[in-house]
Amino acid sequence: MGTQNPSAPARAQSAPAADPTRSRRHGGGIIHENTRHTTRFVVIGNHLAQHPELSLLAIGLSCHIQSLPTGAGADIKTLTARFKEGPTRIAAALRELEVYGYLRRERHRTETGRIVTRTVSCNQPKTPRREPADTGCPDRPTPRPTRPAGRPPKQPEHAAPPHPRHTVNETRPRKALPAVPQPGCTAPALLQQATDLLTTLRRHDPRLLLSATDTAHLAPGVAAWLERDIAPTAVRHALTTDLPDAPLRRPAALLAHRLTAQLPPPPPYRPSAGPPPPRYEVRNCDGCDRGFRAPEPEDRCRDCRTAARP
Structure with a gap:
C-alpha cells in the first residue's frame, strides 16, 4: 500500500503558453494589448x-x-x-x-x-431611413432577423447605396446665384460683348471657368457696367483682382457679388447739343465776284455790304 504508482503524473501538466507574436492563420495581423479602463472611458460599438x-x-x-x-x-x-x-x-x-x-x-x-x-x-441608432417617423434613440439594439442554420445569407439584389456624402449633395437643391444689375439697353450686341468678356476670364484665372448657365446669368450684370462707359479692360480688372487664395467653391456667386457691390455710378449728364448751324450754298458776290455763303436775299459779300453802307 505504500508503493506509489510511478506511471501517474505528479501534478497536472498545463498547456504550453501560446506565442502572442504568431497568428494561427498567418504570420501577420494585429495583436491587442488591452488594459481595463475604470474611469474616463466611453463604450463604442x-x-x-x-x-x-x-x-x-x-x-x-x-x-x-x-x-x-x-x-x-x-x-x-x-x-x-x-x-x-x-x-x-x-x-x-x-x-x-x-x-x-x-x-x-x-x-x-x-x-x-x-x-x-x-x-x-445616438450610440445605437436604428437602420437609417427605414422608419422616418421614429427619430429617437432606442435603448436596445435593433434585433436582426434570424435565418435557419446551414442556409447561406441572401445576396442583395441591388447595388450598394451610394456614399453618404454623395447622397446628401444630391438631395440638397443648389442655392440660386445672387441677383446682378440689369442694363437699361438689352441690345444683342451689348449682351454678346458681355458674354465674350465672361468667357475670357478663365485665361486670367483658371478657377473662373464658368458654365453656360452661369454665364447667361452674369451677362446682364456685365452689360450694365459696359453701358455706363466702363471699358471692358476695367470690368475684367474689377472681376479678377484680389481673388482669395483658397479654392473657389462657387466662382459665379463671387462674380455676381462683385458686379453688384462694385457697380460704378452712371456717367455725368450731358445735355444734348442743339441743331447744327445752317450751311448755305456758295455764290459769287455781285460787287467783287468773290465766293461767299449767305441766304437767298443776299447777293453781296459781307465786305461789299459794309462798304455800301453810308
Whole structure:
C-alpha cells in the first residue's frame, strides 16, 4: 500500500503558453494589448467603429461626440476650433452621421423665446431611413432577423447605396446665384460683348471657368457696367483682382457679388447739343465776284455790304 504508482503524473501538466507574436492563420495581423479602463472611458460599438459606409473622419467625429459630457458644444464652429480639419470636412462628416442615424439636430425654443439647436448623439441608432417617423434613440439594439442554420445569407439584389456624402449633395437643391444689375439697353450686341468678356476670364484665372448657365446669368450684370462707359479692360480688372487664395467653391456667386457691390455710378449728364448751324450754298458776290455763303436775299459779300453802307 505504500508503493506509489510511478506511471501517474505528479501534478497536472498545463498547456504550453501560446506565442502572442504568431497568428494561427498567418504570420501577420494585429495583436491587442488591452488594459481595463475604470474611469474616463466611453463604450463604442463595432457597428460604428467598423461601419462599412461611413468615412474615417465621420467615425472618429462620432466617437469624439459620444465622449463629450451633456451640454458640451458640438457645432461646426466648436469642432473646427478643436480639430485641424476645416469646416467643410467637418460639416460633411456631420451630415454622414445624420444620414446613418448616429446624429440628429433639433431646434427648440427657450423660455426667453430664443431658438437654439440641440445636437442629439445616438450610440445605437436604428437602420437609417427605414422608419422616418421614429427619430429617437432606442435603448436596445435593433434585433436582426434570424435565418435557419446551414442556409447561406441572401445576396442583395441591388447595388450598394451610394456614399453618404454623395447622397446628401444630391438631395440638397443648389442655392440660386445672387441677383446682378440689369442694363437699361438689352441690345444683342451689348449682351454678346458681355458674354465674350465672361468667357475670357478663365485665361486670367483658371478657377473662373464658368458654365453656360452661369454665364447667361452674369451677362446682364456685365452689360450694365459696359453701358455706363466702363471699358471692358476695367470690368475684367474689377472681376479678377484680389481673388482669395483658397479654392473657389462657387466662382459665379463671387462674380455676381462683385458686379453688384462694385457697380460704378452712371456717367455725368450731358445735355444734348442743339441743331447744327445752317450751311448755305456758295455764290459769287455781285460787287467783287468773290465766293461767299449767305441766304437767298443776299447777293453781296459781307465786305461789299459794309462798304455800301453810308
